[in-house]
Each structure stands twice: as structure tokens, then as C-alpha cells.
Amino acid sequence: MIQAEFVISAVSESGFPQEGIPEVVFAGRSNVGKSSLINRLAGNEKLARTSSTPGKTQSINFYRLNGSFFFVDLPGYGYAKAAKTAVQQWKRLIERYFQSRSAIVLAIQIVDSRMPPTESDLQLSEWLERLKIPYMLVATKADKLSSNQQHAQGRVISNSFGGQSVVMSSAKTGTGYKEIWKRVLQATAVESSRNNH
Ligand code: GTP
Ligand code: MG
Numbered sequence: 001m002i003q004a005e006f007v008i009s010a011v012s013e014s015g016f017p018q019e020g021i022p023e024v025v026f027a028g029r030s031n032v033g034k035s036s037l038i039n040r041l042a043g044n045e046k047l048a049r050t051s052s053t054p055g056k057t058q059s060i061n062f063y064r065l066n067g068s069f070f071f072v073d074l075p076g077y078g079y080a081k082a083a084k085t086a087v088q089q090w091k092r093l094i095e096r097y098f099q100s101r102s103a104i105v106l107a108i109q110i111v112d113s114r115m116p117p118t119e120s121d122l123q124l125s126e127w128l129e130r131l132k133i134p135y136m137l138v139a140t141k142a143d144k145l146s147s148n149q150q151h152a153q154g155r156v157i158s159n160s161f162g163g164q165s166v167v168m169s170s171a172k173t174g175t176g177y178k179e180i181w182k183r184v185l186q187a188t189a190v191e192s193s194r195n196n197h
Contacts, residue, residue, distance in 0.1 A: 004042035007062040007070070013096045017062055022069040022188045023103045027094075027124060028110030030054040030076030033140035036171040037110060038063065038071050041181060048073050060097055069105075069188040072097075077120050098131055106134050106187035108180070113139035113153050113168055117160045125161055136183050137161060143170040 010016050026034040035048035035057055047063060054076065061073040074097070075090055098104070107128050111117050128135045139157055142150050150168050158166045169176030 022105040025072040029078040137166040142168040143172040
């Protein structure tokens with residue numbers, strides 16, 4: 001049984017929680033399914049708000065899992081209807097987030113399994129690499145593809161990210177969740193034991 005609780009919704013750095021527990025952050029384009037992935041991993045459909053309308057999550061939301069690490073839900077990028085000033089604010093907030101949180105142990109970069117990655121997707125992965133933040137690539141909505149298509153799209157996505165491995169996932173069927181949890185637990189456990197020494 002996983003225990004998950006909402007901690008805080010931050011619109012600026014001053015709202016970020018002070019606890020130094022490990023953080024797993026979920027990042028990706030608007031509407032790819034970041035909040036749905038968090039809910040499914042946490043086993044609670046009502047934890048993070050999801051919506052078929054892009055741009056649902058507009059602040060940085062922190063959830064505490066099993067009292068020992070955070071899941072961090074970022075607002076999505078590439079939301080077509082967003083005003084220019086909102087996009088700039090978003091960029092600043094996300095930049096501050098990644099630069100100020102030394103407890104980030106894993107970034108889960110989420111793309112849509114049905115689409116080729118965008119320029120912003122590739123920029124995000126380059127950015128994570130530059131900041132030396134370990135990341136895993138997850139392609140959501142795999143339930144909308146046949147297994148042949150999943151293999152083909154997996155290759156397309158992996159190639160776009162320079163051969164990085166990609167986990168196909170579905171919030172509907174639970175595909176890929178075991179593997180994602182495994183990475184999450186590895187990343188957060190290493191950090192916890194380091195803190196204990
Ligand atoms: P923003 O907060 O706007 O950035 O979006 P988000 O990335 O958090 O997406 P969200 O989880 O709100 O999901 C967007 C839409 O996609 C919702 O209608 C979800 O039900 C749907 N969705 C998410 N994951 C899956 C999936 O694995 N399969 C299917 N079929 N639909 C999904
Ligand atoms: Mg969301």
C-alpha cells in the first residue's frame with residue numbers, strides 16, 4: 001500500500017517545501033499525461049488533477065510518498081493557447097525549480113508515444129543532462145497503439161533522444177508501471193541511505 005499526500009502547490013520559489021527529502025520530478029509537454037502517471041503510480045486517481053484540456057497544471061505541485069520522498073508535478077510546456085507572458089513565467093519557474101532543488105534524484109521525462117518528440121522535448125533532455133540530473137524517458141498513452149506500433153514508436157522516440165531507452169506506459173492499462181516504480185525506488189533509496197551516513 002502506497003501512502004500519498006498533497007503537500008503544496010507553488011507558484012514561486014518561496015513556495016517550494018523546505019524538507020530535504022529526495023524528489024522525483026515529472027516533466028513534459030502539456031496534456032501528455034504527467035498528472036495521470038503520478039495518480040496511477042500513487043494508486044490514487046484523485047491525487048493530482050487531470051484534464052483533457054491542456055494546461056491543467058499551472059503551478060508546481062508537491063506530493064509526499066510514503067512520508068519519505070516527493071513526487072513533483074510540473075506544469076506542461078508547449079501549450080498552444082498560453083499567452084507569451086505565461087510562457088515566460090513558466091520558463092522562469094521551471095528554471096528556478098531545477099536549479100534550486102539539490103534533492104532531485106530522478107526526472108521522469110514524459111512524451112506522447114504516438115508523436116515524434118518536439119524541439120522543447122529535446123531541449124528539456126539536453127538541459128537535464130547539462131544539470132547532471134538522472135532521467136528516464138517514458139512514453140505515455142501506449143494503450144492507443146497496437147503492440148507493433150508501440151515497438152515502432154519506441155524506436156522512433158529512442159532514436160530522437162540519441163538512443164536513450166524509453167519505457168512505454170499507459171495510465172489506462174498500467175503498462176510500464178512496474179519498471180517506472182523500480183527506477184523510482186532505486187533512485188530514492190540510494191539518496192535516503194546517503195543521508196543516513
Ligand atoms: P497538463 O497538466 O496540462 O500539463 O497535462 P498533464 O500532462 O498532467 O496530462 P493529464 O494527466 O491531465 O492527462 C491529459 C489527458 O490525457 C487526460 O484526458 C487523461 O485522461 C489522458 N491520459 C493520460 N494518460 C493516459 C494514458 O496512458 N492513456 C490514455 N488513453 N489517456 C491518457
Ligand atoms: Mg497535469
